[in-house]
Amino acid sequence: MNKLELISQIQQKKSFLCIGLDVDLAKIPTHLLSESDPIFEFNKQIIDATHHLAVAYKPNTAFYEAYGIKGWVALEKTINYINEKYPEIFTIADAKRGDIGNTSTMYAKAFFEDLNFDSVTVAPYMGSDSVEPFLAFNNKHTILLALTSNKGGLDFQGLKTDNSELYKEVLKTALTWKNSENLMFVVGATKAEYFKDIRQIVPNHFLLVPGVGAQGGNLQDVCKYGLNNNCGLLINSSRGIIYAGNDKGFALKAKDEAFKLQQEMEQILHKKSQG
Numbered sequence: 001m002n003k004l005e006l007i008s009q010i011q012q013k014k015s016f017l018c019i020g021l022d023v024d025l026a027k028i029p030t031h032l033l034s035e036s037d038p039i040f041e042f043n044k045q046i047i048d049a050t051h052h053l054a055v056a057y058k059p060n061t062a063f064y065e066a067y068g069i070k071g072w073v074a075l076e077k078t079i080n081y082i083n084e085k086y087p088e089i090f091t092i093a094d095a096k097r098g099d100i101g102n103t104s105t106m107y108a109k110a111f112f113e114d115l116n117f118d119s120v121t122v123a124p125y126m127g128s129d130s131v132e133p134f135l136a137f138n139n140k141h142t143i144l145l146a147l148t149s150n151k152g153g154l155d156f157q158g159l160k161t162d163n164s165e166l167y168k169e170v171l172k173t174a175l176t177w178k179n180s181e182n183l184m185f186v187v188g189a190t191k192a193e194y195f196k197d198i199r200q201i202v203p204n205h206f207l208l209v210p211g212v213g214a215q216g217g218n219l220q221d222v223c224k225y226g227l228n229n230n231c232g233l234l235i236n237s238s239r240g241i242i243y244a245g246n247d248k249g250f251a252l253k254a255k256d257e258a259f260k261l262q263q264e265m266e267q268i269l270h271k272k273s274q275g
């Protein structure tokens with residue numbers, strides 16, 4: 001999917017919501033555990049109930065890898081289901097990969113070619129030759145960790161450099177890489193006070209913003225400086241939506257939570273369009 005298609009979907013749905021599909025078998029409704037593939041069945045019902053309110057889904061691969069081959073199969077079935085039934089939806093493999101060049105190429109093939117995700121999250125720590133193999137794929141997006149939502153994110157990302165901070169150096173340097181137009185950046189919703197500075201460095205790129213909901217990040221605070229003329233934000237909530245209910249009506253409860261966020265987003269977009 002290209003960026004214009006993503007922007008058009010945001011405009012049509014009046015939403016920039018990304019739903020995180022972080023499936024924990026200890027948290028899903030117990031009646032699903034007798035299904036042959038409980039993880040996929042859970043995802044399928046969540047996706048069917050929320051696809052009109054969300055523009056993106058983000059399975060975090062940890063929640064699939066933890067279940068071995070069965071988890072990987074459930075991930076593959078989930079991405080295939082989204083791509084076949086709701087091809088307009090932007091898909092994110094939250095895998096936080098990145099390695100020496102030839103290894104990064106294989107990671108990129110795994111997520112972009114084999115699984116056919118639109119994007120994958122990548123760690124910047126190993127530098128340009130670890131990220132450029134991902135950027136080489138046309139119409140695929142590399143979402144680089146810039147300033148993460150967790151408290152310890154500042155341990156390294158917030159380190160002072162001569163005139164700046166490390167996360168700012170990551171943003172500035174990444175813009176010089178080949179095919180940098182294929183970049184997006186992760187910035188945590190819990191770091192809303194940093195968005196003003198971040199938007200000065202990357203005014204046009206999309207930001208994937210996890211941390212709304214269970215981690216306490218605030219949508220309005222993020223949007224104050226995070227929004228750009230194309231919206232430029234994908235706001236993720238995982239646990240806050242998918243575990244809103246824990247019985248047979250879980251998908252409807254998830255839909256209600258997604259609807260609340262979508263409605264808030266619709267108002268924010270409307271206000272922005274009024275200048």
Ligand SMILES: O=c1ccn([C@@H]2O[C@H](COP(=O)(O)O)[C@@H](O)[C@H]2O)c(=O)[nH]1
Binds near residue numbers: 213215237238239
């Ligand atoms: O900085 C980051 C980067 C990634 N994540 C991931 O996003 C979701 C958040 O889940 P919630 O349940 O909405 O808290 C999860 O997959 C994280 O691994 C992040 O939180 N922060």
